Amino acid sequence: MDAVPKDAVVFISQPTPHINAVFGGLMALRARQLNATGTVVDGNLRDLEEHRHLEFPVFAKGVSTSAGGPLYRASEVNVPVKLNSTVQERWIHPGDYIIADLNGVVCVPEASVADVIDVVSKIVEADEKCAEAIKGGRSVAETFKEIRGQ
Known part of the structure; x- marks a missing residue:
């Protein structure tokens, strides 16, 4: 140690x-x-x-x-x-x-850090939008379909 x-x-x-x-x-x-x-x-x-x-x-x-x-x-x-x-x-x-x-x-992996930051940033942004939509009264199904494309 x-x-x-x-x-x-x-x-x-x-x-x-x-x-x-x-x-x-x-x-x-x-x-x-x-x-x-x-x-x-x-x-x-x-x-x-x-x-x-x-x-x-x-x-x-x-x-x-x-x-x-x-x-x-x-x-x-x-x-x-x-x-x-x-x-x-x-x-x-x-x-x-x-x-x-x-x-x-x-x-x-050290070589993947920039790519991971890019992907995770997009996921966090989408999650924040989903949270706002759900707080505004939208359903999870509707929110995910619109924001996440699911």
Whole structure:
């Protein structure tokens, strides 16, 4: 954790099928001190209350009460990481953008950022128009048909 660059998102990939936590409050404290912008754990974390008090954004697949202890150590830093997915093979590369909120986490390849911003801007604009129409009394079906073409 001591090697985290300023403004970086810490991404941790937990080996399967381990169930212990690989990230906790002390690691979050250190990442925050180093000015990381947040952490995404492709696995389990612990110490939820500590994360809330730190006001440091942390996202994970799951929670465990068991610490990783001597079982887990960083093996590589700033290298491509494969997501643990049974659906499709996905990789996160250094320089990719990780965006997260209460709804979930997405990774945008560095080369696609401009295209994603363009598409998302149009979606947000359409959603704002839909919200105004619905607030004005229009039906969802009518609004979506007119604004979204659905």
